[in-house]
Amino acid sequence: MDNVIINYSIIYIRMNSNTNSLELTPNEYQLYARHLILPEIQIAGQQRLKKAKIIFIGAGGLASASLLYLVASGVGNIGIVDNDTIEMSNLQRQILFNSEQIGNLKSICAKKNLSLLNPYCKINIYSKQLNLSNTYRLIQQYDMVIDGTDNFETRYIISHTCKVLHKVHIYGAIFEFQGQASVFNYRGGPTYADVYPLISTRSVTQCNQGGVLGVTPGMIGMIQATEAIKIITGIGEVLSGTLLIYDSLTMMFKKIQVKTNNQYNLNHLCKKTKNHVNADQINRRKLSITLLLILLEKYSYTIYVIDIRNKIEYDILHLKGAINLPLNKLKRNKNLNLLKNVSRYKYIIIFCFSKIRSRVASDLLFINDIKHWEVYDN
Numbered sequence: 001m002d003n004v005i006i007n008y009s010i011i012y013i014r015m016n017s018n019t020n021s022l023e024l025t026p027n028e029y030q031l032y033a034r035h036l037i038l039p040e041i042q043i044a045g046q047q048r049l050k051k052a053k054i055i056f057i058g059a060g061g062l063a064s065a066s067l068l069y070l071v072a073s074g075v076g077n078i079g080i081v082d083n084d085t086i087e088m089s090n091l092q093r094q095i096l097f098n099s100e101q102i103g104n105l106k107s108i109c110a111k112k113n114l115s116l117l118n119p120y121c122k123i124n125i126y127s128k129q130l131n132l133s134n135t136y137r138l139i140q141q142y143d144m145v146i147d148g149t150d151n152f153e154t155r156y157i158i159s160h161t162c163k164v165l166h167k168v169h170i171y172g173a174i175f176e177f178q179g180q181a182s183v184f185n186y187r188g189g190p191t192y193a194d195v196y197p198l199i200s201t202r203s204v205t206q207c208n209q210g211g212v213l214g215v216t217p218g219m220i221g222m223i224q225a226t227e228a229i230k231i232i233t234g235i236g237e238v239l240s241g242t243l244l245i246y247d248s249l250t251m252m253f254k255k256i257q258v259k260t261n262n263q264y265n266l267n268h269l270c271k272k273t274k275n276h277v278n279a280d281q282i283n284r285r286k287l288s289i290t291l292l293l294i295l296l297e298k299y300s301y302t303i304y305v306i307d308i309r310n311k312i313e314y315d316i317l318h319l320k321g322a323i324n325l326p327l328n329k330l331k332r333n334k335n336l337n338l339l340k341n342v343s344r345y346k347y348i349i350i351f352c353f354s355k356i357r358s359r360v361a362s363d364l365l366f367i368n369d370i371k372h373w374e375v376y377d378n
Contacts, residue, residue: 022047028120032074045233046074050120052232055079055139057130057158058148059106061212062172064096065221066146066228071114071121073229078114079142081126082106093214130154132359135161144168144231146224147192152327153356159184159192170227172220177213179220179246182239182258183227189240195258216248287349287373296321304346306330306339308361309353322351327361336368348372 024032024046035041035049052075056063059082071078084106086097094106101109107125114123126138130149139145139161147158147169155171162169162185169184171192184191223244230236245254295303296319305322307314314324329335339348348365350372352358358374365372 022050024050025120028074031118031120035074040235041233045235048232048234049074049229050076052144052228053077053079053142054144054146054228055081055142056146056148057081057154058150059084059094059096059110060090060148060150061093061214061217062174062221062224063110063146063148064094065218066148066172066225067096067110067114067221068117069222069225070228071118071123073225074118075121075228075232077122077124077142079124079126079138080107080110081128081130081138082110083127083129093212093217095218129356130157131356132157132363136165139167140165142167144170144228146170146228147172148221148224151356153354153360155192156360157356163191168231170224172217172224174212174216174220176211177216177248179216179248181220181223181227181244181246182242183231184240186231186238186240190258195243213248216246219246219248285373287375289375292319292349292351292375302346303349304339304342305349305351306361307351308357313353319351327357330361331364336364336370339365340368340370343370343372350374 024043028046028050029036032046035046036043038045054070054075054077056067056079059067059080063080063082067078067080082105086094086101086104086106086109088099088102091097091099091102096113097106097109105127107127111123111125114121128134130138135157139158145158145162145167147155149155149158150173158169161167166185168186169192171180171182171184173180182195183189184195223239223246227239230238241258243256243258245256246252247254292305296305300321303321305319306325307318307322308325308327308330309318310326311324314322318324325335342348348370350358350361350365352361352375362372362374
């Protein structure tokens with residue numbers, strides 16, 4: 001009898017190969033059986049999952065857990081943005097990959113492994129880094145963003161893109177034994193930019209630069225997946241307006257209530273960034289590091305270089321005369337006002353080895369009408 005059912009399923013799938021159909025095949029009924037018997041989900045909820053479109057920014061430790069569970073749960077359309085390759089040190093926490101895939105692109109390996117888990121899920125991969133030139137094009141195709149990044153700059157890009165496009169931003173971050181999660185931009189709720197002042201500088205240290213207990217990103221990734229399922233199916237209480245803090249050493253969860261604030265003037269930012277290319281040509285310029293060194297040697301008195309890296313990076317190596325103003329301090333109104341005054345009689349130049357961090361800093365100066373130059377690595 002079992003063989004008859006299986007053969008019937010195969011025939012049915014071939015006859016109903018339209019991937020856009022929300023109808024569940026016999027195989028899918030078996031695959032999602034434990035969902036379908038839940039009163040809160042049933043067939044209608046499973047069809048919503050099949051219709052859903054989620055894009056993952058980053059395919060590391062956080063995404064490994066949430067991707068596996070969301071694909072297994074029946075989310076029908078997944079996008080993965082990541083240009084990194086798999087390293088041996090990743091395997092301690094990035095359970096989506098294996099040792100035979102070391103050296104290969106994470107995006108390609110993720111699609112291969114996830115397709116084996118659930119062939120009914122359509123997976124699109126983008127082997128590139130999210131930046132201001134591609135963020136709108138990538139994110140606008142999906143219903144929500146799951147943030148698996150490990151740095152502040154990319155989260156800021158995700159935050160204001162989701163604000164402009166009215167997309168839900170499911171946030172997660174980890175450091176050592178702790179993790180954080182929240183849902184941003186949900187029905188007019190707070191954004192990442194609203195919550196950032198509550199997060200310590202240590203919390204946004206890149207995962208590949210600091211230590212982390214391997215299971216911690218798994219815990220936060222599963223929370224992100226849970227929030228996505230709740231939003232899609234319309235069940236439970238969403239983590240909007242709440243920052244969830246997790247400590248694996250004490251196994252304690254703490255919730256911090258957050259509110260929307262206008263410190264970043266995001267509405268103004270959104271209007272400006274829609275005309276980003278044209279504005280770039282008028283209000284900011286790019287400068288090679290070679291030319292900067294020549295100018296500093298001859299005309300240092302007319303140049304004001306701000307090094308936006310953190311203090312540790314600055315102390316290790318910095319340009320002579322450069323002022324250390326880390327990105328998390330640059331956003332403060334008093335510093336922006338100072339730079340606006342300085343720009344009247346000096347050329348302000350942003351210096352950083354990270355293109356994303358430089359661009360975020362440039363955006364902050366741009367929306368405050370501060371003319372400046374941005375250094376690129378030649």
